[in-house]
Structure formats: structure tokens, C-alpha cells
Amino acid sequence: MTASTLRRHNAQSAHRTVDIALTGVFAALIAVLAFAPPIPVGGAGVPITLQTLGVALAGLALGPWRGMAAAGLYVSLGLLGLPIFAGFSGGLGVLAGPSAGYLLSFPLTALITGLLARAVLRRSPPRWWIPLLFCAAAAGSVFATHPLGILGMSFTLDVSLQEAFLMDIVFWPGDLAKSLAGAGAAALLHRTYPTLLARR
Template sequence: MSQSSSETSHIAEGTRRTRGLNPAQDIALIGVFAALIAVLAFAPPIPIGNFGVPITLQTMGIALAGLVLGPWRGAAAAALYVVLGLLGLPIFAGFVGGFGVLAGPSAGYLLAWPLTALVTGFIARIVLRRGSVRWRVPLLFVAAIAGSILVTHPAGIVGMSINLEVSLREAFFFDIVFWPGDVIKSLVAAGAAALVHRSAPWILARG
């Protein structure tokens, strides 16, 4: 059997197994990825600029949730993480939590993450179904960076504009400093997600 045929069979088997997932397994995966995002938040944030938004690894966890779990479970994992943090668990960057973070410059980014995972997951589902295995990592990278560009950054810019009382133009230039890091984190997330889908294609959310 050729490599292509073997890969196709592997994906087909993964699809059959995915359809067999039960709600308990879905909930478990959502919880695991919410915990993963929280663990990544514990990595020391890198202060940058003077506007109070550090570089963190949380965004890589959000991308992974969408890329691995698909849109709905990925969004649920991101939403669970955000809700638990807003309820007071110190799981945001810098070991903080509570509704007070919504008055800070990071508010827009935090609130955007469930939608970011949703968009990333939808794009990932499309590319995994239609794209060649050879191009899986580049295509997943496109999905991750698209979610960031389309959702996270615009929401972050609006949040900084409101909470820092600066113009959207100024907030846009504050946001630019995060772009190179997002490219790197999206690439790492795409590589990790590709490995997961290669070894456990059944994990992707139902089609």
C-alpha cells in the first residue's frame, strides 16, 4: 500500500473514531486544553513597551485548542479558561484573576480568545479535510495566524484604545510589537497540532 493510501485509511479510521466520541470525552478534552492554556500562562510574561500588555504563551494555547479540537470544543476550552480566570482563579498571566482585568489593557485580547479558537478551528477543519498531508503544517499555520489576525489583534486594539484612553491608531502601533511573536507561536502550534492529528486523527471535533 502506498503512503498516500495508508494516510487516507488512517484519516478515515480517525473519522470513524471521532463519530464515536461521547460527551464525557468531549468535556474531558475541553478541560485538558483549558488547563493547558492555564499552564502556559504561568510561563514568565515578557514585559514590552510601557502600555502594560506583556508577551505570553497563552495565545499559543488558544491556537492549539482550535487546531486540535476544532471550532466548538476549542472555543469551549478557551471560554472555560477565560471564565474561570474572571471568576477569580489566578490563572491569567502574572498569576492574576478576577473581573478587574477587564479594566486593564489586556481585556480585549482575553475576551477575544474563545472567538479566536472558534475561527482557528473552523479553518483548521477545512484545511485538514481538503489539504494535502504534505502541506499540513503550513496550512495549520495559516489557520492559527488567521484567527489571530482576524480576531485577537483587532479586539486587543479596541480594548487598549478604550482602557488606555488612546486612539485606535496609537493602539494599533502598540499591538504591532506582538506580531513577530505570534508568527513564532502559531508556527509551533501548527507543528504540534500536525503531530497530534497524525497520531490521533480521531481527536478532531466532529464534522
């Protein structure tokens, strides 16, 4: 093995180690945010939580694949029984509850958010990062979190999609606020660590 090959191999190993560490850190962040006291709203039994802020941050900060991995790791550990979902719940039993669709949407939400965030950060000047990252986070919520959440409530509560949609509306203002907060935090993070989304 030549010296240049060895250096390249060592660099790739270091990158993989960093990726694994960041995935674990952001999965833990989502879990920590889930421990914030949930706010009950409506009659569907799905509270407002900060989990979705953590999912948005994973996509905005890590990009599509590592963000999806972090959200997927969080969901997988919760389904395996760790009490890391809202209300200190965990296990496969949550899939029978009205929050099932929202939880299962998290990896897809992070993927969509991360794809859009990566495009924003590579093609836009920093002064536009916050509004465009806000749009990226909101898009992940609109195209993944809410549709799957509505489907989940329709199935588990045995209601029509229209009824589930009306139950879901109450979460939109909070999600927009969390998208804005995530965009601000991610913009600051990328200004501080400009190579966070550098090509591997």
C-alpha cells in the first residue's frame, strides 16, 4: 500500500467515524427533545412535542443521508423498547397509537429536509440561509410528517382522511415555529462549521 493510498484510507476511516458519531449525537438530540413536556391538543391524543425540531435539525445540519440515519436510529431504538418517545414511551405498542404515522415519518422527513438543505447551503449566499433553510424544514414537514401522520391517525383512530386532516391542522403553527427555530440554529451551525456538509 502506497503512502497516498494509506492517507486516503485513513481519511475515509476518519470520515466514517465522524459520520457515525454525528448520527448518534443527533439521534440522542431527538430523544432529549422528546423528553420536553408534551402539550396536549385536540382530541386525537397526539401531543405537540419537540421531536420534530430534532428531526428537522438532523436534516438541516447533517444533510440527507446522515440526517435520515439519525432519525432512523432514534425511531428504531424506540421501537425496540427504549423509552425515548414522547411521554417516556417505547416499544412496538406505539404503532397502535395515533402518533404512529408521525414517528414513522421521521427518517423520510429528515431525508427530504436534508436534500433541500444541502442544495441551499451549496448554492445560496449565507444571508439567505435562514429563510431558505426554513423552507427546507417546512417542506420536509409538509411532504412527509403531516401526510404520514394523517394516514396514521386515519388508520388507528378509524376516522376518514378528512377528519384526520382536520385533527392534524392544529400542529401546523407549532411546526412552522419549530422549522424557523431549526433554520436559525442550523444556519449558525454551518457558519461555525462550514465543512459540516463537505463532500466525503
